[in-house]
Amino acid sequence: MIQVTQYVKPLDGWSRPHLMLCDDGNFYVIKLLSNPQGVKVLVNEFICSQLAKQLNLPIPEGKILFISKRVINSHPTLKSVLQEGPHFGSRFIPSGIHQxxxxxxxxxxxxxxxADMIVFDYWLDNNDRHVWRPAEQNLIVTGGSEPKIWMIDQANVFNGPAWSIESLIKKMNIFNAYWGTLYQRFVPFIDGPNPFRNSVSKFQSLTKGELFNVVFNIPAEWNVSEQELTILVNYMEHRRKVMYYMIQSVHVHFPIWHVHYLKHGGIG
Structure with missing residues (x-):
């Protein structure tokens, strides 16, 4: 497990993340076990980072990072926040444009x-990326000669980090058609007769076994029960199978797709 070697500074955000340097030579944005939104913030972030590897999603590389007593003792003012054990970190992307x-x-x-981003958010019921905030978005754009868009902050998948077995079962068949200014800005770049066909096919290529492998690599120290993990897999698997149905509700926002949809009766 990668070790934190140096605390750098606190960062903005609801989960109060921190920037730290690790023994692999990289900086990470770390969400702590003690974060105010609860340990399931780490669970949500970890699952999304692992899915990103399999689906080639533009999510910064995520790692389980260990904070030792040595690091904690070297920062006495943070002892009430830091605790020894495994936390979650996303590779820090410097000089990112947040607006x-x-x-x-x-x-x-x-x-x-x-298109992948929108399907991903609908699949896992991410309830806040579609919103365009005055201060910053849940994405960043890197500069340079080959700028790239990155999805950040996956804490609100599963309709937020307060999810439970009961809420997952209840939401399994509820498909909210989140739409907002951020998604609207994507329309000119992806609109077409069937803009989500390739994305949906990519997500539907996942197997239930692969989903199990993702969730059952969650550290035991995060105290997620086996029943919760099983329900998570069932939730993702069920919603994965009905992605075509889920995404059709937004066709009205796409001029070309809307005409095609009315003419041909769907996206399949």
Whole structure:
């Protein structure tokens, strides 16, 4: 397990993340076991980072990171926040644009993955990325000659980090058609007769066994029960199978797709 070697500074965010340097030489944005939103923030982030590896999603690489007593003792003022054990960290992306303009998005070499982002959020019921915030978004754009769009902050998948067995069962068949200014900005880049066909096919290629492998690698120290993990898999598997149905509700926001949809009766 990668070890934290140096505390750097606190960062903004509801989960009060921190920037730290680790023994692999990389900086990570770390969400702590003691974060105010609860340990399931770490669970949600870990699951999304592992799915990203399999689906080639633009999510920063995520790792389980260990904070030792040595690091804690070297920062006495943080002893009430830091605790020894495994936490979750996302690779820090320096110089990211948190309020990208339409021009910034147009320059991104992976802008076509906006379709993947929308399908991903609908699949896992991520209830806040569609919102365009005055301060920042749940995405960043890197600069340079080949700018890229990155999805950050996956804490609100499963309709938020307060999920339970009961809430997952209840939400399994509820497909909220979140739509907002951020998604609307993606429309010109991905609209077409069937803009989500490839994304849906990619997600539907996952197997239930692969989903089990993801969730059952969650550290025991995060205290997620086997029953909760099983329900998570069943939730993802069920919603994965009905993605075509889930995504059809947003066709009205896509001029080309809308015409095609009315003419041909769907996206399948």
């Amino acid at each position: 990208p303009t339409c021009l910034d998005l147009a320059r991104c070499t992976n802008i076509e993955q906006a």
